[in-house]
Amino acid sequence: MTREFELITHVLCPYVQRSVIVLSEKRIPYRRTDIDLANKPKWFQDISPLGKVPVLVVGKRQSLFESAVICEYLDEVTPGSLHPEDPLERADHRAWIEFGSGLLNGIAQLYSAPTQEEFDASRNRLRIRFGQLENRLGGGPYFSGENFQIIDAVYGPIFRYFDVFESVVDLGILENVEKVHMWRDRLRTRESVRKAVSLDYPDRLLAFVRGRGSYMSQLVACGN
Numbered sequence: 001m002t003r004e005f006e007l008i009t010h011v012l013c014p015y016v017q018r019s020v021i022v023l024s025e026k027r028i029p030y031r032r033t034d035i036d037l038a039n040k041p042k043w044f045q046d047i048s049p050l051g052k053v054p055v056l057v058v059g060k061r062q063s064l065f066e067s068a069v070i071c072e073y074l075d076e077v078t079p080g081s082l083h084p085e086d087p088l089e090r091a092d093h094r095a096w097i098e099f100g101s102g103l104l105n106g107i108a109q110l111y112s113a114p115t116q117e118e119f120d121a122s123r124n125r126l127r128i129r130f131g132q133l134e135n136r137l138g139g140g141p142y143f144s145g146e147n148f149q150i151i152d153a154v155y156g157p158i159f160r161y162f163d164v165f166e167s168v169v170d171l172g173i174l175e176n177v178e179k180v181h182m183w184r185d186r187l188r189t190r191e192s193v194r195k196a197v198s199l200d201y202p203d204r205l206l207a208f209v210r211g212r213g214s215y216m217s218q219l220v221a222c223g224n
């Protein structure tokens with residue numbers, strides 16, 4: 001494979017982390033370019049139809065957007081596979097990857113909720129979702145058993161939010177979900193997952209949440 005890859009990223013973005021983890025798992029060389037999403041460069045807007053990261057620039061002319069698409073593409077153009085061979089199982093993984101994107105939206109609602117009432121409502125919705133995930137999981141250690149796959153790259157960044165949040169505030173969301181816990185623990189120690197963010201990620205994430213002016217901003221400020 002002789003293509004050159006550049007990943008356009010943001011330091012906090014969980015969708016970026018998915019692509020970074022897949023790049024790392026498949027040992028694909030690439031260049032990473034962080035951008036400021038509050039001040040998007042014109043060249044970025046030209047290659048990102050939705051104005052979102054990640055974008056994967058392939059060679060000199062082509063680029064891809066949407067993290068799930070990027071992960072599958074990277075998987076397909078390199079040896080080995082991080083996606084199930086069986087079409088039904090693959091489709092099921094895609095569905096649960098989408099479920100993971102829903103969880104990310106739920107987490108954003110949680111840390112952005114302006115009032116305690118809305119925060120509690122977001123928290124309850126997330127509890128229900130993680131209960132559904134618990135019911136779907138098998139014996140582990142990864143989503144589909146022994147092998148780390150794209151879907152594991154999707155959930156590593158989701159659980160990372162809770163690692164950081166729970167270091168300063170007791171959210172009580174991931175309760176009574178034993179399989180989720182075991183999966184989360186396994187992902188936390190996976191090298192590709194650990195190294196998908198910089199060492200100062202927890203501080204940056206907490207600073208970001210403190211700056212939201214939300215109910216959770218206050219909780220994080222008190223607990224820190």
Ligand SMILES: N[C@@H](CCC(=O)N[C@@H](CS)C(=O)NCC(=O)O)C(=O)O
Nearest residue numbers: 013014015051052053054066067068
């Ligand atoms: N569905 C997209 C979501 C990507 C996304 O929401 N990225 C956020 C950062 S985490 C973004 O770039 N937001 C910029 C904006 O909406 O202006 C994917 O999977 O790639």
